[in-house]
Amino acid sequence: MNHRSSTPDVALLHRWDPRLRIIALLLLAFAFSSITDLRAVPAMAALTLFFHTISGIPVRRLWYKLRFPSLLIIMLAVLLPFAGGSTPLFNLGPLTITREGLESALLITIRFYAILILAICFLGSTPILQTIRAFQALGLPGIMADIALLMVRYLEVLSKDLQRMRRSMQVRGYQGRNCSWKTIRTTALLTGNLLLRSYERADGVYRAMRVRGYGHGTHPRVGFSATITDKAALAAVTVMAMGLTWLG
Secondary structure, three states: OOOOOOOOOOOHHHHHHHHHHHHHHHHHHHHHHOOOOOHHHHHHHHHHHHHHHHOOOOHHHHHHHHHHHHHHHHHHHHHHHHHOOOOOEEEEEEEEEHHEEEEEEHHHHHHHHHHHHHHHHHOOOOOOOHHHHHHHHHHHHHHHHHHHHHHHHHHHHHHHHHHHHHHHHOOOOOOOOOOOHHHHHHHHHHHHHHHHHHHHHHHHHHHHHOOOOOOOOOOOOOOOOOOOHHHHHHHHHHHHHHHHHOOO
């Protein structure tokens, strides 16, 4: 049975064999990370825009997934222009912005967003179970695949536990927005309680799986079938990645 949906509304990128899609993503991510010349940025941006277009992911959804990682990269981009270099551009009080620092900040920011957008486009609309099976078909050990599946399953459970505990604390007068030692202490107790619950749940799940014979069987092979079009697309992406690495 073919793993891909036969419905016509599936985006072009997500009709691709999941295994080859993961390989293509790794190739492009490696090529993007190897770029050290700003003259290669337009080609990288064009490839990112192309794959986003054929992924069918709305811009609003893309921005929603980028908003939290953006906090870290923006902080880094603000600090890097002052970090070093021998060619000063202008001064901001006692600080000097250098050309080398500014170029480094631009390169790191653009590469970060390009790789992250590619990851969202390649994997964002694929069910997590299918993605893990594709990794397993590429050689991921079975125990790591099981850990990933359990993590995905119980992160939602932990999120509901956290919401329930916060709600019960708010009923008792807890105000999480106030910055005080009492609030910090209560938040630390809440976090510790949640970690303790997660450990107890993980231990219970492991014992239940061992009782049912986990670890004594073999993991079933996941069947994927790559078409000629899938293989041709991977070959084209390989050529793109090699060309971009040479250009960068």
